[in-house]
Amino acid sequence: MASGVVESVAVIGGSIAGCAAALVLHRAGARRVVVHERATAELADRGVGVAVHTERCAELLAAGLVDEAVPWEPMRVRHWYVRDGSEALGRVVGVQPFPFRAYGWGHLWRALRARVPREVEFRTGSTVREIAADAGGVVVRGADDEERYAAVVGADGHASLVRDHLHPGLTPHSAGYPAWRGACPEERLRGLADWADGICAYVVFDGGHLVVYRIPDGRGGRLVNWVLYATVPGTATISRTLDAAHRARLDEITGELLPPFWGELIHRTGPDAVFLQRLYDVTAPRYASGRLLLLGDAATVARPHTGAGAVKALQDVAVLESSLAGGADWASAAAAYDAARAPVGQAMTALGRRLGHGLVEATPDWHTQDAAALDAWWAGLAGQGGFGGRGLGR
Structure with missing residues (x-):
């Protein structure tokens, strides 16, 4: 697309997807790019880890959306553990290749935020309350003002205002179970057991599983990042704070179902460092229409079992950039982007549901599994591809 074809673009949301979108829109020649981020300070990450498949990472490095200078930890294999007697780590029921890089979410975000050009106006504390699109552009309304843009990119997360405008009535569907998340300084675990470097742990039990891997802490040390998925019968997950029911379920799992x-x-x-994540499924049937375009969680929220949330957001941005480069105008570029990415969102949501069913809602008898049975079971869940993200050329 010729430089300057897009007169002005508002990016709603300044997280990973929003920062990356602002970067590529500027590179594509947009004369004015404004990011509206509702947070008033640096976005909090609480030590959350992000696993990026090495093949997907190579694509994103080539696209200029991941910086090689961002610290990461290598993973090579995945060990599946089950509680068995008093063994500290549990019994290994299977070992599979697991070529991933482990990042801290905050490290990825800060690197992207630092690369947003100075010409881009990045507004913090800017809450968008309404948008109104017509043939000539889009009006973005805040609490006390409004501005007109030629186009709007929705990078405003799972509760996207832009998605609501593009697809009225399309709402995220609860997965029916939560994730507990936390990150423990590695030094607190010294002497407990020999969990070797490069291993991603899947610790499985009846009704759920725990995923564990190391990430950099940004100060030369490491955090042990973990995510626990399990049902909590008769209880809905409402907030990020652990209530009595979710604390009790966590105590039951740690005391009775996990290896020591x-x-x-x-x-x-530590209880203050553990929080709940609500899990949803939603995917927009169209990622772009008229002057509006969706990417990241605003376009699709797939359950984190897919190992591809941040990857898919950055892939959306990479395809947006190539579509802008190959399009004659915004309309043709947006149509090409939609055709390429909407089917991927549908596939990733379906994969997340399948993995959630097998890993949480209808778990096998783990104690009778051997390596061959585990491999066959996993192939049945993920064999259609997409775990860790689909390649950009697929």
């Missing part, structure tokens, strides 16, 4: 080391990991994380 992994239960101790959660205890040593």
Whole structure:
């Protein structure tokens, strides 16, 4: 697309997807780019980890959306552990290749935020309350003002205002179970067990599983990042704060269902560092229409079992950039982007549901599994591809 074809673009949301979108819109020649981020300070990450498949990472490095200078930890294999007697780590029921890089969410975000050009206006504390699109552009209304733009990119997360405008009535569907998340300084676990570097742990039990890997802490040390998925019968997850029912379920899992080391990991994380994540499924049938375009979680929210949330957001941005480069105008570029990415969103949402069903809602009898049975079971869940993200050329 010729430089300057897009007169002005508002990016709603300044997280990973929003920062990356602002970067590529500026590179594509947009004369004015304004990011509206409702947070008033630096976005909090609470030590959350992001796993990026090495092949997907290579694509994103080539696209200029991941910086090689961002610290990361390598993962090579995945060990599946089940509680068995008093073994600290549990019994290994299977070992599979797991070529991923482990990042801290905040490190990825800060690197992207630092690369947003000075010419881009990045407004913090800017809450968008309404948008109104017509043939000539889009009006973006805040609490006390409004501005007109030639186009709007929605990077405003799972509760996207832009998605609501583009697809009225399309609402996220609750997965029916939450994730508990935390990150424990590695030094707190010394002497408990020998969990070797490069191993991603999947600790499985009846009705859920725990995923654990190391991430950099940004100060030369490491955090042990963990995510626990399990049902909590008769209880809805409403907020990020642990209520009595979710604390009780966590205590039950750590005390009775996890091998000792992994239960101790959660205890040593500390109650104030553990939070709940609500899980949803939603995907927009169209990623772009008229002057509006969606990317990241605003376009699709797939359950984190897919190992591809941040990857898919950055892939959306990479395809937007190539569509802008190959389009004659905004309309043709947006149509090309939609055709390429909407089917990927549908596939990723379906994969997240399948993985959630097998890993949480209808778990096998883990104690009878051997390596061959585990491999066959996993192939049945993820064999259609997409775990860790689909390649940009697929």
